[in-house]
Amino acid sequence: MNLLFSDTFVENLKKFSSIKAAVKNKVDMIAENPISLGEPLKGNLRGFYSYPVRKNFIIIYLYCDICRKKGDNEIVVCKDCIKSPDNTIKFLTLGPHDYIYKLKAIKKLAEPGESKKEL
Numbered sequence: 001m002n003l004l005f006s007d008t009f010v011e012n013l014k015k016f017s018s019i020k021a022a023v024k025n026k027v028d029m030i031a032e033n034p035i036s037l038g039e040p041l042k043g044n045l046r047g048f049y050s051y052p053v054r055k056n057f058i059i060i061y062l063y064c065d066i067c068r069k070k071g072d073n074e075i076v077v078c079k080d081c082i083k084s085p086d087n088t089i090k091f092l093t094l095g096p097h098d099y100i101y102k103l104k105a106i107k108k109l110a111e112p113g114e115s116k117k118e119l
């Protein structure tokens, strides 16, 4: 798998450093099985997947193979999708459930130019 981490993801991981190990563990699990583990989001968050780290605390990511097949890459503005290998997973953000769902700018997280290879 080709894993990418947005600036926001890395910053939030620092903010919630007490669960850093748990997050890394979940990232590894998602990397093994991004489709069957994640829950596809609906409505204006269509194209994104969420996965709980613990109760009420979630990771949001994209899996390029799937977002392209479904045409979600245009909805989520996964702009460099075409340049990314099929097996690219983009980790976009993480945080408490309510905080994530209130985010209006979540789609901006999918835009290129702010991803890191290493966590």
Ligand SMILES: [Zn+2]
Pocket (backbone or CB within 6 Å): 062, 063, 064, 065, 067, 068, 073, 078, 080, 081, 082, 084
């Ligand atoms: Zn994509």
